[in-house]
Amino acid sequence: MSTTALTYAVPGVSCEHCRAAITAEVSKVAGVEQVDVDLDAKRVTVTGTAVDDAAVCAAIDEAGYDVA
Numbered sequence: 001m002s003t004t005a006l007t008y009a010v011p012g013v014s015c016e017h018c019r020a021a022i023t024a025e026v027s028k029v030a031g032v033e034q035v036d037v038d039l040d041a042k043r044v045t046v047t048g049t050a051v052d053d054a055a056v057c058a059a060i061d062e063a064g065y066d067v068a
């Protein structure tokens, strides 16, 4: 199985709380192995195997943030 890296622009992230909230929700998505939240670039990078893009978007939304 191949590892994929998906990147999302999430303008609303600004602090460690945002990082924790998004990491907690996105980590629940099937196949996700790593979640990186770059607070400076306002970008979330998700690494994993056969990760469903729509599920990650839904998880970020669930955490309370909008994907640009």
Ligand SMILES: [Cu+2]
Residues within 6 Å of the ligand: 013, 014, 015, 016, 017, 018, 019
């Ligand atoms: Cu925050």
